[in-house]
Amino acid sequence: MGKLKGFMEYRRALPVDREPLERIKDWNEFHEEMSAEQLSDQGARCMDCGTPFCHSGFMLNGMTAGCPIHNLIPEWNDHVYRGFWRDAWERLMKTNNFPEFTGRVCPAPCEGSCVLGIIQPPVTIKNIEYSIIEHAFAEGWVEPKQIAVRTGKKVAIVGSGPSGLACADQLNKAGHTVTVFERDDRVGGLLMYGIPNMKLDKRLVVQRRVDLMKEEGVSFVTGTEVGVNYPVDKLLSEYDAVVLCIGATNPRDLNADGRNLDGIHFAMEFLRASTKAVLDGTEPVLSAKGKDVVVIGGGDTGTDCVATSLRQGCKSVIQLEIMPKPADFRQEDNPWPEWPKVFKVDYGQEEAAAVQGGDPRRYLMMTKKFIGENGRLSAVEVSKVEWIKQEGRTIPVPVSGSEEIIPAQLVLLAMGFLGPEAQLLQSLGVEQDSRSNIKADEKSYRTSVDKVFAAGDARRGQSLVVWAINEGRAAARECDRFLMGCTSLP
Template sequence: MGKVKGFMEFRRALPSDRDPLERIKDWNEFHEEMPEGDLQKQGARCMDCGTPYCHTGFLLSGMASGCPIHNLIPEWNDYIYKGFWREAYDRLMKTNNFPEFTGRVCPAPCEGSCVLGIIEPAVTIKNIECSIIEHAFAEGWVTPKAIACLTGKRVAVIGSGPAGLACADQLNKAGHGVTLFERDDRAGGLMMYGIPNMKLDKKTVIERRIDIMKAEGITFMTSTEVGTDYPAEKLLEEFDAVVLCTGATKPRDLAVEGRNHSGVHFAMDFLRSSTKALLEGTEPVLSAAGKEVIVIGGGDTGTDCVATSLRQGCKSVIQLEIMPKPSLERQPDNPWPEWPKTFKVDYGQEEAEAVQGSDPRRYCMMTKKFLGSDSGALASVEVSQVEWVMDEGRFVPRPVSGTEEILPAQLVLLAMGFVGPEENLLQQLQVIQDARGNIKADENTCKTNKQGIFAAGDARRGQSLVVWAINEGRAAARECDRYLTGATFLP
């Protein structure tokens, strides 16, 4: 703990964001950089707690509390305060393969469990993490590393999202020959096509890291869907082990009247179309330009749809959330160190408010039907308010009579989460799924019912955070290495 009273002397501060009305004119990242002196002050706020809940990641009340990959947060906070950037970078890389990803898109459960957060605003852990890795890239410290000893074993990793990338990176460090299969034309999974460029730049952040992994010897096979383009039965013939990191890509649908009207789309199809068009310099297949847009779903994906619609030039955007509006402060049933279920204004809502004059979110709203024109095109959405009532021991939404209204819309985006992995490949491999439809694999060994096949990430645990996916990918790599060699040095 470099500065004993740092948390008393300095207030929490974050880098400035670009003005909302300016940043919606482009697709560049919207965060500004914080001067080094200010970062040092933020690092000084860390109390180096005797029991640092920030880096002790676990599930509490069904939500992440602390860092799932156990980042050594107090240590690199102290190094930043003292100006020891190289030492901070070395500590950061001991636990996190891709801090440039988590430093941008992680919701920071570490900050939610920060001990200082009990009485003061939490330490700005996420921003410091991102600043460390970007400083390391700028100094030329992040370079391809030679693999000291090759084992001769070959591993196929299916899916190049954060779990797949982390797994491949760790297995490569262990000396195994790694081939990473990705059905899309670019590696990165959800981070490439599911998260907009203004949150996570594709070329300067994702492709920068993938180029390093390629230089270290990992083979990327993009535009290759295992089970379709590449026979599933060849996997265990050509590889000594397989790790399934295919994600939970089946979107939750909304089975209401009029669902088949043209103009109702899944959020991921919309976001993928937008990013692909941006990277290729073409027009998006799905566009919000000139349309009244309704986003159904209140999570991060819904926010990304709001922000993307604004950049495409929508006429208006409304975001519907079936849950009640969160409270401004922690409630008695949501104590520290649980993730704080409090009201937040994310970048997309901030931008919509700057353009439209108000927050685009409407709470306790249920979609009843989609209404179309004679041609079958979407014209409007019928919604109603709901109240949450207890029914057989659990809260359920109940429509409030007399609150029905019609909202004009030519584009509806369904951003209601995901229900599990796609089943085609799993059926071909005869991999068993659990009651929720996820791959059934042991939590400790990551082993499936099939010899030599492991599973990790959202495909195993269900829809979750990027940082949990990295945790799972590292765990699967460790157990796969143990399976191949009888022992492992991987953390």
């Protein structure tokens, strides 16, 4: 695989990004594309390692190691190195329904488990994946495939995020008649309204794939919330099987004095309003313009809030993280092939540094209370924390005398999610586990309700887009087996 000694001849390279001060003026994607020659050199670095952990896809010490959908990474790296782009695309599509999504928004656990990463920077797998699928679209290879034989079975999928779309795509290929229900006004779930346009273009990328699925026979029903304006009894009676792909959209809240003040919002509420305004060509109903913004929580969602606030013209933005700053290099308790818990500067922090002169993140910070006047937020009181072991647990303890007041007219809570919303599950009578996720069998993906399956974040908890695709594919396979007695789906 790759070029003999290629990893010794070529250094890791990434595509150039547009300058931060320029890209915050619009909502367009900010990565430039690399030439075929540059990509060939990067593919050549794939080192014929013998045991490619990059496509292993398992949980190690609570973190994802390798690719959860088991992409055939060394194979398509080799094809790109040799210039066999169509072969690379065909290999990629064997395992991934939507490489145009993962090539943009996946954090690339494959690269964290790349064997080359033990001694050098890993292969640029994510960018090669993105380049393969975009090359295929540009060449016209990606065309709707007509399904020759229909089974006569009808399947309803609730939710059109990455797990729902992957499940629908697979079941449609198996010949079933698939209808996807989405409560929002546009298809895509997290892909449409949870990820900002500058990371994943909605019209050029998400809608392109949705339109392709429509041409292949998948039906989408938007503005329809099952259990609210579409009865669950009707769903169960009209379809031979139902797959719940509703995500883990119940956000973690912050119980602090002043939480009821106007100006404190969940991150997804803010990001949805922003993306909808971009797509509709209107002003957002919730805006950071002219405000001091405090983002509470790290991760991709916190970064997206920082970047969105800057594009809306905020006065300032600060990001508070209760955890300590990660180390610059892997520590002894974080060996390869675990996901590397190291310090990174993501696009939002890079943009904030360009505007404000420094990284907006402040580590080991706890929010003590929200301060306001006449019912509106005006500031946040915070303090530093120390992590101390008590009774076998490590907990954050405020540092006395470290309190300070930070001006804020907008606070965005980006502290993760606790599980799926309960209303639909209660209406269906679906059992939930101790973490409030849908309780579904690990192998069959079946819930406690006959002919009802579950996949994605709603089943496994908040996770990566690539895990959602894995779950959607697996649930489709087991749903097909349930309907037909056997299955040929991978």
